[in-house]
Amino acid sequence: MAKRLIPSFKRILVEKIIPPSKTNSGILLPEKTPKLNSGKVVAVGPGAWDRNGKFIPVNLKEGDTVLLPEYGGIEVKLGEKEYHLYRDDDILGTLHD
Structure with missing residues (x-):
């Protein structure tokens, strides 16, 4: 049985995007190519309340491609x-095409 994680509060579950090390024709790409630290949002938490009691939802959704620290x-x-x-x-x- 596969487990599914639903993040709490304002947390986001991300699957990192790993750049390919080979092209489709089999050419190896050098490791020193600049890589973008990005990922795909897999799950998001519901949000959290601020100090004034106002609910603030998470501003991302499942499927978004994001730039990570x-x-x-x-x-x-x-x-x-x-x-x-x-x-x-x-x-x-967020990253858009």
């Missing part, structure tokens, strides 16, 4: 897959 997040392993748990405030932005 270089450091931070908590590594979570569910089954064979690795994910990272971030606070909503730690996400640097």
Whole structure:
């Protein structure tokens, strides 16, 4: 049975996007290529209340591609897959095509 994690409060579960090390034709790409630290949002928490009692929902949704900080997040392993748990405030932005 596969486990599913629903983050608490303003937390976001992200699966990091790993850039390919080979092209489709089999050419190896050098490791020193600049990589973008990005990920795909897998699950989001409901949000949290501020000091005045106002509910603030998370501003991201499942499926969003986000820019992640270089450091931070908590590594979570569910089954064979690795994910990272971030606070909503730690996400640097969303990426669009």
